[in-house]
Amino acid sequence: MQNLASQIQEKAVDSQQQLRTIMVQIAAKERALKISELAKKELEDVGEDKAVYTSLGKMFMKSDLASVRTHLDAEMASLREDIEALQKKQTYHETTASNAEQHLQKIKESIS
Structure with missing residues (x-):
């Protein structure tokens, strides 16, 4: 029982x-996306004849x-895909951590 509890705790950690x-990765990707969006917005004001x-x-x-x-459109699409994938990973790890905490509580209750 102790071994199981330590494994669950390791998984939670x-x-x-x-x-x-x-x-941190999501925040970095969101910053990069914001920069790309701002760059694209600035390019809207540039005339076609400008260098x-x-x-x-x-x-x-x-x-x-x-x-x-x-190039900016492709970069923004890639960043959005990366953010979406990271958010899915985030959801998975949040669920895993929550489940591990619940299992630890059940183990503690069964020992008491």
Whole structure:
């Protein structure tokens, strides 16, 4: 019984650690998404005849506006997918941690 309780507790602790990691990752992806959205919004005001530059390492390369917008759209779609996947993982680990806590409570009650 003691061994089972320690295994459940380890699982709960592991899930809580995973939750913290996932929450940090979600926050980072949401920040990146916000930056991309702001960049796209700024590009809406740029005329088609204006020069647009994209960063390439330490230098900037002249690009056409359509390709920059397409790249931003693809990046935002990828970030949204990543956030959605991370949210599913978050839900899983929240459920796992909650279930582990409930099992530990039941074990403690049965011992008492």
